[in-house]
Amino acid sequence: MARENINDILVFIAVARERSFTRAAAKLGMTQSALSHIVRSLEARLGVRLLTRTTRSVSPTEAGERLLLNVAPRIDEIEAEIAAVSDLGDKPAGTIRITAIDNVIDNVLWPRLAPLLPQYPDLHVEITADYRMVDIAADRYDIGVRYGDQVEKDMVAVRLTPDVQTMIVASPAYFAWHAVPVSPQDLMKQNCITLRLASSGGIYAWELEREGQAQELRVRGQAMFTTGYHMLNAALSGCGIAYLTEDLAASHVREGRLVSVMQDWCPKFPGLHAYYPSRRHASRALALVIDAIRHKG
Numbered sequence: 001m002a003r004e005n006i007n008d009i010l011v012f013i014a015v016a017r018e019r020s021f022t023r024a025a026a027k028l029g030m031t032q033s034a035l036s037h038i039v040r041s042l043e044a045r046l047g048v049r050l051l052t053r054t055t056r057s058v059s060p061t062e063a064g065e066r067l068l069l070n071v072a073p074r075i076d077e078i079e080a081e082i083a084a085v086s087d088l089g090d091k092p093a094g095t096i097r098i099t100a101i102d103n104v105i106d107n108v109l110w111p112r113l114a115p116l117l118p119q120y121p122d123l124h125v126e127i128t129a130d131y132r133m134v135d136i137a138a139d140r141y142d143i144g145v146r147y148g149d150q151v152e153k154d155m156v157a158v159r160l161t162p163d164v165q166t167m168i169v170a171s172p173a174y175f176a177w178h179a180v181p182v183s184p185q186d187l188m189k190q191n192c193i194t195l196r197l198a199s200s201g202g203i204y205a206w207e208l209e210r211e212g213q214a215q216e217l218r219v220r221g222q223a224m225f226t227t228g229y230h231m232l233n234a235a236l237s238g239c240g241i242a243y244l245t246e247d248l249a250a251s252h253v254r255e256g257r258l259v260s261v262m263q264d265w266c267p268k269f270p271g272l273h274a275y276y277p278s279r280r281h282a283s284r285a286l287a288l289v290i291d292a293i294r295h296k297g
Helices: 005-018 021-028 032-046 062-070 072-086 102-113 228-236 246-254 284-293
Strands: 051-053 058-060 094-100 123-129 143-147 155-159 164-170 206-210 213-217 242-245 259-261 272-277
Touching: 005 021, 005 032, 005 051, 005 058, 005 062, 005 072, 021 032, 058 062, 062 072, 094 102, 094 284, 102 123, 102 143, 102 228, 102 246, 102 284, 123 284, 143 284, 164 246, 228 242, 228 246, 242 246, 246 259, 272 284
Parallel strands: 094 123, 094 143
Antiparallel strands: 051 058, 143 272, 155 272, 164 242, 164 259, 206 213
């Protein structure tokens, strides 16, 4: 194959992985028309269609899927080896891509990473806020951050926090007009603020537990969101009762803006963990980031 085809294959891989010319163009810093022209030229040279295009989506054909499954991992290996060689230089360098939910970025990751970056000018971090259960290998992230029970067993996991306490909260204004709940059955009669799950599209069932008795409660209410921050703001405005983690709600409870109820039914979640594939080359840049964000307690 001509050497110039390698760059064209990299473009094809980006489009196939993103399932979108728009997202691939944004990631590569190119125009959609340029990407489309490159893919069409590659298809013409190979004599086979690689992508099926519709007005709404892009997906690999059988030939494209074969190229994606067999060639893309080899290119990833080459890039990893090049990164390993460059890692032998005097200064740690490179970009570490991280996916986590928004409040974890604000409360855990960034406070620990901000002091690190000025020490290493050639180290870069790209942090994406995402509530989906991201496949970090497929989406080419270096690190994912999720609760311990959500991390796949084949990943290297590093604890970032102790176990995380949950809270059921509402504003004093809400309780001025509604009875304070004391049992899961009481919550079914309340105006609860709910969360739509980004990965499945379903509604999150509140996970409650007391004295070993666990319940998943499918509450209802007028307001539904896809992020914890928006649920918090709705609770602060008096809209209803929210089920949140302590890092989001505790300061507002201490300052009287929220009231915590049913503490005996609020379990702890396994602590937050950073995770990455066990087969991934542990570069100095990755090691620096992991060490900076790990739980030191």
